[in-house]
Amino acid sequence: MRPARRSALALGGGLLAALAAPRLLLANGPEVIGMRGTARGEHVWFAPVGLAVAPGTTLRFVNDDAGNSHTATAYHPAILDRPRRIPRGAEPWDSGFLLPGESFEATLTVPGVYDYHCQPHEFGGMVGRIVVGTPGTPGWQPASREPGDIPPEALAAFPPVGAILRAGRLHREDMA
Amino acid sequence: MFRKIALVSAATMLGACAAVAHDEPALMQAPPGAPYQQVSELVPLPDYIPGLGALWVDPATLPAGPFLAYDRDGRLSATVYMTPLEALRNGTAYDGLGIGAHNVSSVDVYHNAGHPGVDVPHAHVVLFHDEGARARLAE
Numbered sequence: 001m002r003p004a005r006r007s008a009l010a011l012g013g014g015l016l017a018a019l020a021a022p023r024l025l026l027a028n029g030p031e032v033i034g035m036r037g038t039a040r041g042e043h044v045w046f047a048p049v050g051l052a053v054a055p056g057t058t059l060r061f062v063n064d065d066a067g068n069s070h071t072a073t074a075y076h077p078a079i080l081d082r083p084r085r086i087p088r089g090a091e092p093w094d095s096g097f098l099l100p101g102e103s104f105e106a107t108l109t110v111p112g113v114y115d116y117h118c119q120p121h122e123f124g125g126m127v128g129r130i131v132v133g134t135p136g137t138p139g140w141q142p143a144s145r146e147p148g149d150i151p152p153e154a155l156a157a158f159p160p161v162g163a164i165l166r167a168g169r170l171h172r173e174d175m176a
Numbered sequence: 177m178f179r180k181i182a183l184v185s186a187a188t189m190l191g192a193c194a195a196v197a198h199d200e201p202a203l204m205q206a207p208p209g210a211p212y213q214q215v216s217e218l219v220p221l222p223d224y225i226p227g228l229g230a231l232w233v234d235p236a237t238l239p240a241g242p243f244l245a246y247d248r249d250g251r252l253s254a255t256v257y258m259t260p261l262e263a264l265r266n267g268t269a270y271d272g273l274g275i276g277a278h279n280v281s282s283v284d285v286y287h288n289a290g291h292p293g294v295d296v297p298h299a300h301v302v303l304f305h306d307e308g309a310r311a312r313l314a315e
Binding site for chain 1: 220222286287288289290295
């Protein structure tokens with residue numbers, strides 16, 4: 001069975017935090033992150049690869065790649081025993097495999113830096129970074145500096161936090 | 177000792193013959209039958225991939241294949257091999273691979289960043305079996 005659309009909420013800080021800020025959640029409509037690739041799959045990427053959002057923003061990951069499937073998977077020990085690269089206390093998310101046209105939603109509430117990847121394309125450098133809030137936001141947590149078992153191709157593809165905050169949305173061509 | 181070597185040699189020869197004894201009528205039209213299975217039933221990939229068509233593979237031959245590529249009318253149009261780059265660098269060789277049809281009109285070799293089933297960067301080697309195959313698979 002292949003649901004046409006998958007949806008989930010990654011409620012960092014728990015459900016109470018989400019209920020406590022309903023206006024904030026409603027005020028931040030889905031920010032779309034495309035999952036893309038060249039026609040023959042030579043290159044694959046998230047678009048944008050870096051994104052700055054307010055706490056409580058919902059992200060919608062959409063597979064725009066006609067010839068491939070992708071995942072959006074947070075780095076966290078609870079998912080495939082990977083290193084934690086999202087803020088402490090935030091709930092990790094995993095879209096599972098999305099076929100072309102399918103989508104998945106996650107809402108990020110804990111301020112800080114979230115790194116995620118596409119499971120079949122991590123070695124191809126398909127990773128992304130979300131910055132929730134700014135360093136001035138109470139409780140904001142910086143990017144992880146622990147490489148763990150993350151391949152060099154992925155580590156090299158994370159955009160700098162400062163560049164994301166300056167640009168708001170950072171695309172792969174901006175990093176060239 | 178000699179007998180043991182002879183048996184091993186015979187088995188190897190049989191295996192090699194089985195691997196290359198393609199170009200059979202049963203493969204020319206989808207579905208090719210056992211031991212082939214549709215790739216989209218094995219891993220989460222679309223049933224039809226633009227450029228590669230509908231792929232079928234004998235799971236025992238993964239990751240290299242051969243993958244049999246059929247157009248939208250079910251006509252065998254290409255044979256595809258997928259060879260992980262790191263394995264090649266480390267000395268792995270993929271020899272004696274089968275082929276869907278013996279007529280080959282052109283060959284494409286290109287890099288692929290990965291996909292379910294072969295989730296590491298690898299090379300796609302695509303053997304097109306007739307002049308119109310590339311255009312049909314692209315549809």
